[in-house]
Amino acid sequence: MLLTNPYRQFLDLVPTRPLQVGEVAAIADGVATLTMPGGGQLQARGSAAVGQRVFVRDGLIEGPAPSLTYVEGEA
Template sequence: MPNIYRQFLDLLPKRPLQSGEVTAVDAGVATIMLPGGGVIQARGQATVGQRVFVRDGVIDGPAPALTYVEGEA
């Protein structure tokens, strides 16, 4: 018998992995500027000016400092 709950969870979209630059840190919560101009907050260890990966409101780790390039199709 299939697991109906697992099938339901598979229908939900996966949480995206985002990257951005830390602009402020206060009490374990970092404010992160995304490349498109958006601002999010995430829990975790980071320092101001550091680039980080963020998923679901939690810092996953450091991100490489690469140049952002946006393309249109």
Template sequence: MLHNPYRAFLALIPADRLLVGDVVAAAGGVATVQLPGGGLLQARGEATAGQRVFVQGGVIQGTAPTLAYAEGEA
């Protein structure tokens, strides 16, 4: 069997990206999360409004730190 380095590299990348956002509403184990770009998504898990969370694959993975956002130009 031949070893394909590209396929080995792709196997290291998770299928679902880890996203971060702010919870805008939560009820019944489902939270509405607002992403930094303004998009909204529904995620399963326990959270409270105003909390910043990590979301992966539609599931809240845990709380995220609240850090200041800075953007720079090259």
């Protein structure tokens, strides 16, 4: 009989590198500087235009993101 660990199965479903959204503030030599919703900045490689909202994961721009209003909630 093989025992499984439900917590380990859950962790396997969660991506190790989160998908984030940022707005492109500047581009220099193929590296974009992104402004994050919390006010921080992040640098990522990929193609985008200044002012565009993009999805970024692990330092790479994955594509355009929709322009939605940022809402933060507490539980």
